[in-house]
Amino acid sequence: MNQLVQRAYNFNAGPSALPLAVLEKAQQELIDFRGTGMSIMELSHRSAAYEEVHNQAIALLKELLSIPEDYEVLFLQGGASLQFSMIPMNFLTPEQKAGYIMTGSWSEKAFSEAKLFGNPYHVASTKDSQYRGIPQFDELQYNATDAYVHLTSNNTIYGTQWKEFPQIGDIPLIADMSSDILSKPIDVSKFALIYAGAQKNLGPSGVTVVIIRKDMIEKANSSIPTMFKYSTHSKNNSLYNTPPTFGIYMLGEVLNWVKGIGGIYEISKRNEEKAKLIYNAIDQSHGFYSGHAELGSRSLMNITFRLKDEELEKKFLEEAKNEGFIGVNGHRSVGGCRASTYNAVPYETCKAFSDFMLQFQNKNE
Template sequence: MENRIYNFNPGPAMQPLEVLQEAQKEFLNFAGSGMSIIEISHRSKQYEQVHNQAKADIKELMGLGDDYEVLFCQGGASMQFTMLPQNFAVDGKVGNYVLSGSFASKAYDEAKLLGVGHVAASSKDVNFKHIPTQDEIKLSDNAAYLHLCYNNTIYGTEYHYIPETGDVPLIADMSSDMLSRPLDFSKFSLIYAGAQKNLGPAGVVVVVARKSFIENSPESVPTMLRYNTYLKKNSLYNTPPAFCIYMVGKVVAWIKEMGGLEAMAKRNAAKAKLVYDVIDNSDGFYTGHADKDSRSFMNVTFRLPSVELENKFAAEALEHGLGGVKGHRSVGGMRTSIYNAMPMEGCQALVDFMEKFRKENK
């Protein structure tokens, strides 16, 4: 589409063009209501259909049954960092955390602030270049849960296995790889994801949890920080972020139309291979941050020979219609986020530019 760039930002991130066009088409008069989706009541039948269909499609894609519930929360994934220990690290138990990057560490910091955090494993000593292995994870005797950040946006690493935790509930922040590939989601007691990377716009967090795990939140926890508040009221205790949920529903319907998670995984692996192959075959001009066995399919991070070249790369990339390629300030270098919505054509345009830039600047 004219004047649109390929958006490699890590979040808010690129959305499927078909979804944006569909939302645009029905924005002024949603479902014959004579109102926009941002105007209709969250108690209306039109919105109820949107809300419940989004939930049903998410569970269908994840292969989960009636023992799981989908919640729509606010406060970003960062709000989940404090909700988790307040709801589950109780009665002498502590939250266990694998530190594999910035957001995994921030989640732990919230539990630590409450005095209920334990580091079960960490790759901080190697600048988060790899995902800790099963053997590295040491659960405490009083573990309330094990928390993972399944994809580390800043460092470009991703889990390629599901840790075994025995009877200890497994919790994952999947903000940046949610619904990007099939997994045995039933191994997780709770999964949460800020929508703005792979699911929709900023403003809503999708939580998918086993009902039995979230139905008994402590009454001492403030109402809006209790998971069972959302469970009991179908995430309608207060006015939900209706437009954001509507967009999430559009995106998950698009994923279904594209062939579901199996098709997404195949497509995402092919896109990532394109970019990683350029890095690996550049004779050291491009250097990947993550160890190869921990590489993310969603966020490709790499350095160039100098900061000056990195700044030049980012500026010229934008001139070529490739936006948001600059890495996080804590790591430097480049980061290209190739979430579900990024088409193969976008990755091809990126690698063509990378090859051109290398030849002109080596």
């Protein structure tokens, strides 16, 4: 790659940073993919060359997340937002209830979609505290007859994250892990279904990963349109229709990168170190910066904070932009500041931002 190219300090919440090594490999293979004389974007999704890419990506995800044998990995489209509808469409009937744990805007959206198909209710909610934390296990009030219980593992807008997941017996537990999948080890066997948009930790936008227990596929509603059935995609290895081939290729290369640097335990260690740099800048500022999330619920993926007044905040964001820090504005619905430190964001980027925070405080106290 041209060494004169200056890479941005990319803190975008999604689509987000991709590993430089992955981008460079994709650049090398873009015109002629492994001797085919075509780009990966030009290959037939029925070709042997693409099928190898597709199946390797599935195998790598199973390996890195230690996914048990009784689960399927699907590559779908429509983002997590389509899963908000697809899940109740498959598993919730008009007479059934489903529990939703409310921890932010994305769980609100998922809940709203479920109301179109059955009777969802709030298992617990932290809305009254402006979604500053994750509910305690003893706050969760669910029913043994629920079709499922749904949670959002990491909340990009409010900067909160589940550190441990609840045990809810035989009730299927479903999780939206769009913004922290592959960022730390998880016990997949606790979940009946995990879904995630790829555009934060797994690859570019356009691919949605679904990890689903096989018995869930078998018991799903069969009286829905073909493309909304998980069974359609399971039976066809996610190749029922044309998949987002380039996105899946990139996802596979990101997985290769994770494996190459030491796997999920190494990536988890790096994520803790990166987040600590910025949280330390907040905690040691004596109130100049104030974090939104409660201490025990802080996200390692999305660090949200405010300054003491809007004018100072505006100045901070403007100077940050001038220094090359991209995407540090808080979500438009809540304002403030946010640094998204996903897997591919380098340590050096987080160190540069924490240094900038300190310098800005010293100049403006």
